[in-house]
Amino acid sequence: MTTTILQLSHLILSFTILVASLNHPGLVDATPDDDSYWLLRIKSEFIDPLGALDTWLQETSMCTWNGITCGDDKKHIISLNLSNSGLNGAISQHFSKLTFLETLDLSLNSLSGPIPPDIGNLGNLKELRLFSNSINGTVPPQIALLRQLEVLRIGDNLLTGEALQNIGALSELRVLGLAYCNFNGSIPKEIGNLKKLMFLDLQQNSFDGEIPEEISGCSELRSFAASNNRFERRIPTTIGLLSSLQILNLANNSLSGAIPPELSHLSNLKYLNLQGNKLGGEIPVELNGLDQLEILDLSRNNLSGNISLLNSNLKNLEVLALSENLFTTIPPNLCLKNSNLHHLFLADNNISGGFPEHILNCSSLHQLDLSGNSISGALPPSLDSLQSLTDLLLNNNSFTGEIPPQIGNMTNLNSLFLFGNMITGGIPLEIGKLQQLTTLYLYDNQMSGPIPRQLTNCSSLADLDFFGNRFSGSIPPTIGKLKNLVNLLLRQNELSGNIPSSLGYCRKLQRLVLADNMLSGSIPPTFGFLSELFLITLYNNSLSGPIPESLHHLKNLSIVNFSHNRLSGSIAPFSGSNSLTKLDLTNNSFSESIPTTLSTNLIRLRLAHNSLTGGIPLHFSQLKQLQLLDLSFNNLTGELDTDLSSLTSLEHFLLSNNRLSGPIPTWLGRITELGELDLSSNSFTANIPPEIGNCSKLLKLSLRSNMLSGPIPPEIGNLYLLNVLNLQRNNLSGGIPPTIQQCRKLYELRLSENSLSGPIPLEIGTLGELQVVLDLSFNQLSDKIPSSLGNLMKLERLNLSSNKLEGEIPPSLGKLSSLHRLNLSNNHLRGQLLSNFAGFPSNSFLNNDGLCGPPLISCSELSLKARKRLPESQIVGIIVAIVFTSTLICLSLMYTMARIWWNWRKVAISCSEKGGFEQKKEGEDWVYGEEIAKSSDHHFWNSNSMALVPSQSKQVSDSDTARIFQFKWSSAAAKK
């Protein structure tokens, strides 16, 4: 026991000494005169996870330590190189004590914090390399004190501020590297003092201003890279004096003006990159003097005119990039037979005319990009003289004619981009010789004929896109030979026949797009081998039969769209992939119930227009990524008893046209992302839950054609973004809640065919965006029409018919300048119609208590009838006659009324607004404005506008006459 304590105390003691020896230099042999003293302090400030400083031990000679070179006195170091040593932490300020240092290299570590200002004390420093760390802050001005400095490389850090302010003081500099930081400010004139500067790299900063003319003072400069900054104005002509320059990179700045011809004096220039500026004018012909030039990139400028570059002079040119300019022609003598030009990029210019055949002289070309021009005419058969070509990009031009069969001789071809042209004809059979071809894009052309079997000899093919042509016939049955195929896109062609089962042997397939064709037959079970398959779309074909069971094996399947086919059976095979994010099977003949498990990664699930049965599976509450769920137009039954409030991302919830029953669940109120809720045409009962008011992002809400009862909850007013509210055809009762005024964005409001009572709340008049329709017809609404409805200046249709509205029509309604459908019939309205109403057809006003004036009979006629008196002597006799005949008349009238009512009812059901215009089949009401779309007649609005009687009224002429009779009868009744 005592020994243990002794041992322990000994241990603690020695540990204390150890710690003390690290922290208290007094205990160490070294003194501040000795660099090792400072180096050990520096060591203690570094974090050294890789042990790069493990050899830095007090008991060994400093001169043996890693990274250190001692001076002759062995007490001072002249070089410290800890590049790429995994060091962390800040740069110690004690570095400033190493005053004999000539070289300090801390590059390629993970150092942070600022550059210590005292670094200015290192008066002997010749090389300072701090690049590729995470050093932040600004460059201390004391750097300018390092008069011996030849190499300063501090790029690829998080440094900011003006780094170049005092740079002129460092006249010994050979290398200055400041790239990939966040420096700003401009290049000072004093840069010209750096007579020995050979490498200047300012790339990827925020330097701005003009490049000073004085740069020419740097007469030794070999490489000047200033790309990706904000330099502006002209390129100084004095750059032409930098006769040693080999590399000039000013890409991606805002330089303007012309390219100075003086650049042609740079006789050593190998690399010239001015892309991504605002340079204009022509390319100076003098540039042909740059006979060392290998790479010239002038793309993405505003250069125009003729391309004056001649390969006869630029013998070493390998890359010529002139894309995204305004060039109009390619010079006929661009290439010599023995040129070195490998890459020629002329994309996105204004080159027109036929294919520039002289380019075919550029036989050394590997890549040719003429895309995005206006080149027309046919592709020349002699294209195959470009024997070395690996990439040919002719897309987005106006090429016509056919692909020449000689294309088969271009056996080095890797990529062939011909999309976005007007190429016709078929694919030449010779294409099968292109064994290197990996990418073939023919989409957006007018090609036709079959896809030749020979194409399946191109064994390297990985990407095939024929979208938007008129290829016909069947997919070659040998397609399975394309073992390297990754993407097969044949959408929007006229392909027919079966999908070949060999396609299942293209096992690398990731994207298979056969949509918008005329394919028939069934989906081959071999698809089960396509284990890499990520996306498959077969929509808009005539495929039938069941989904093969084998699709269950496709674990990577993410996007599936088989909509608009005639597929049948169960959809269970899709439950195999938990990668599935989008599944669209709309408009097929799938039956059976929805599988109990589906991918929990589903974002969109569309199963509408099938014959699915059963209910919504319990498992759906796990589909937490779901944004769109469309199960409408099926045969789903049961109640919504699965709580789906866990689907917190759900935006569209569409269940219309099923046979769902029970109450509308209150949990819907917890799906707060909901933007569209359609439960229409089901058998939902009971009240509208007030919780629906919590779905504050709802834009469209339709509960029409159910059996809902009770009041419209006032909470509906919380749906302040609502555009469309449709509660039509239920048994709703009570008043229209005035809170509806809060739904300020409503443009369509339908509450018709309910039992709503009370007055029309005048607040409806504040819904100034109401546009498509305000339909309150077939309710029990009473009292006067509020004059506030006259504020609905955008309203195009107003239907208040078949209510109990009374009093006069407010004059304000006459000011509704957008209104073109109005139905106020079958109410108790009275009074003279304003002249503004004369343009509406009479059936807009029929069957009220006492309306008169155009389009109805004139009020004077009405009052004349009312004033007719009979001689008093006959009164008694007439009273007797009246008592007798009125019974008779009343009976016959009642009979007529009943008949009219039934006719009227029939018409009403077939008329959406009862004002006499077409009703769409049920379920289409959710689509807006379609009745206008349907009318191919462009004069629709004319022929049906206020001034004219709608054509529809002819079709209902039977009930029309009946209504006129009704009107006369009621005006006769008004006599009493």
Next chain:
Amino acid sequence: MATIELLLIICLTVVSSVPAARGTSEVDALNAFRQSLTDPDKVLENWDPNLVSPCTWFHVTCNEDDRVTRVDLGNSNLSGHLVPELGKLEHLQYLELYKNNIQGTIPTELGNLKSLISLDLYNNNISGKIPPSLGNLKSLVFLRLNDNRLNGPIPRVLTGISSLKVVDVSNNNLCGTIPTSGSFEHIPSNNFENNPRLEGPELQGLATYDTNCS
């Protein structure tokens, strides 16, 4: 001499030109519009350009053939400008972009919207001229351009749109005279007010109406 910093950026664009996923042109058109807009209230958040059709995008309505008939982005706190691509929505009937902060001009291409019934651009910051191409909108009924910064004359071709029922160009900076013929016959005068340089109804048969106005 190590030249890590001296990496030269050679822009070989050839390999990067992989075709983007192609939707219908209507997706592209609406997406182009979205790209030009700033949308602080995120009303366009669910506009997924990878979908085949834009019919499940909020504020977009389609007909039964999945063609766009309505774009409802009124009062949505949007800024930015209109784009020519909107002219590709050939079944569009309602373009409701009122009460935003849309700037720039009305693209000529909107004249291609042959199904358009309503063009509601009122209460924005739109400048430039009313393009005469709008005269091609043979189905147009509602043209509300009021409360913008439009200048130039009211194109006479608009009077030839026989379906036109509502025109409101008040509170702009239009000039010339107010047309009175054709479909403009019944447009009330207050729909032209507050255009300081717009002169009273033109007198038929007199000299050209657009003096000092171009």
